[in-house]
Amino acid sequence: MANSSVKILLIEDDKILNDDITAMLSEIAEVKQVFNGADGEYEAVEAPYDLIVSDLMLPEMNGLDIIKEMRDAHIETPVLILTAKDSVDDKVKGFEVGADDYLTKPFHREELLARVEALLRRAGIDTEEKEINIGNLKIHLSNRTVTVGNQNVQLVGKEYDILVYLAKNKNIIITKDQIFDRVWGLDSDTTTSVVNIYLNNLRRKLESVGKNDLIKTLRNVGFILESDEQN
Known part of the structure; x- marks a missing residue:
């Protein structure tokens, strides 16, 4: 059962994929959908979330810049990068700006959920809290x-x-x-x-x-x- 007190921000410009990922994550949390980088950066900096899942290649503002803005503002919300960019250099850049994990597309539902739950546990959040x-x-x-x-x-x-x-x-x-x-x-x-x-x-x-x-x-x-x- 989803824990409605756990809130995840999803930043993904592909509407179909955004909806699919939201359906997966809604099993364990409440999900806020955002479809461009500018809105994603605003939500990430201004609103309280337990976890952020973000693409890198986004309209208006890319995912790396979103993470950099967050960390510059001393916002330590865990971030999982979810992207088609699979080179070692891309992964290193993601971790250097402050990402906590990196998952490449295409991905398996079970792996996405496992990584999300691991990041939440690391932050002291139990998605199965009763x-x-x-x-x-x-x-x-x-x-x-x-x-x-x-x-x-x-x-x-x-x-x-x-x-x-x-x-x-x-x-x-x-x-x-x-x-x-x-x-x-x-x-x-x-x-x-x-x-x-x-x-x-x-x-x-x-x-x-x-x-x-x-x-x-x-x-x-x-x-x-x-x-x-x-x-």
Whole structure:
């Protein structure tokens, strides 16, 4: 079953191949499709992804330049180059600019998935993760439910998504923009103010089952889910 909390950016200008790869990767993650280098570079730099799969020969901006822009901006998201360019020189150039892996076309579905899952594991992301535990709070990823002890916490879609994102980044400060980009996406028609509304609702529901101050607001900085792994 795909882990909807894992997000992959796919940059491939061939529409049919892009759709085919998306179908493969959708088995383990949520996939954002991009069809040119300029849009790919924007997404890679501005939005949070767990992994990027990119072609090299792209319109508007090539894959090597995308990776270079990312690394220059200190963005360490793992990158898998997926390309027809199979010379040793091309592979060396890819690794030199900061790629993490290199797979040539044509490729086998099983190898692509194996390489993607290996890169995600290396980044500490389990595509088969079933549950997140924070003390006696359990987030059940397989059926999108939350329990505290033996009590169910009834969360609506975006409330649940925010909780998962903060829980996966526990004890790390997350900005409002990061939450908005991850949960609503850059293409959303709404504004970042919606984050506060959903966070307030989420807090009230957690407080109703005794989880007071689990999610803290750092004024003008962001939010943090603090956990010492105790009940």
